[in-house]
Amino acid sequence: MxxxxxxxxxxxxxxxxxxxxxxxxxxxxxxxxxxxxxxxxxxxxxxxxxxxxxxxxxxxxxxxxxxxxxxxxxxxxxxxxxxxxxxxxxxxxxxxxxxxxxxSSVDAGHLERLANVGHRARERQDHQGAARAFAEALSWWRGPAFMDVQAGRKLRVYAQRLTEIRLNVLDCRIEADLRLGRHHELLGELSTVTAQHPTHEGLVAHLMLALYRSGRRCEALDAYQRLRAALVAEQGLEPAPALGRLHRSMLNADQATTDLTETWQATHGPARRTAPQARIPVEAAAMPWSVAPQA
Structure with a gap:
């Protein structure tokens, strides 16, 4: 079956x-x-x-x-x-x-198995493997879980769990793609998904970085302001400190072309004295946005 x-x-x-x-x-x-x-x-x-x-x-x-x-x-x-x-x-x-x-007969099992493969690759800094596994996990998704089933409390809770898994996998896949320098390719998808989840700080951070690296710093800053307005209005909260640091880094950044086109991977690699320095500090631009930079 x-x-x-x-x-x-x-x-x-x-x-x-x-x-x-x-x-x-x-x-x-x-x-x-x-x-x-x-x-x-x-x-x-x-x-x-x-x-x-x-x-x-x-x-x-x-x-x-x-x-x-x-x-x-x-x-x-x-x-x-x-x-x-x-x-x-x-x-x-x-x-x-x-x-x-x-x-292996239930599609949700493939979603979770491939998500675990992606997380293990992510831990190894294998961004290509992580992006591939996360994308394959998402390919099993055909719409909201049990979308044509009359669900009671138990199924609603289970469906919500699957939705959270999908959102986490999507977040991680986009992060892996950003680390591979695919910021131009991600702009359309990120614009759509952040419109659907306007208070998801991780996804908005990804959008900000993709816009910045595509030479669209003003739009990256606008994305932060929209997130902040939504968080304050809906939950009475300010954006997370790490996201605030990313925002301040962009405010202070020089719009030099070399900085804006530098790939995530290049920024993520070890700094060299002869290499041009990214205007967004390495700790803000190269690490996952939710990780506080080391003192």
Missing amino acids: RIAILGPLAATHHGRPVAPTAAKPRTVLGLLAAYANDVVPVETLIAELWPDAPPRNARTTTQTYILGLRKLIHAAAEAVGAVPDAKQVLVTTPVGYLLRVPP
């Missing part, structure tokens, strides 16, 4: 679609897929299906939904001449139900 939850819910068994079309059975499949290979108690399913007031026959109705899912799984196997295995795929336990699938 293969299951996709990073966007519209989709499931296939032996290549045949098995996702139900009715709302509540889709919720059951979504919850079982989110916690694949773990037992989901009946009470948890009932709470997800009827968050306010479960009907008296809630348990029986839930069993009916499980039977319906098994029929779809059975029919998919039968259609291709495979051994019917519905009860081995959707398992009944003393307390609930378990969807037994290989870990």
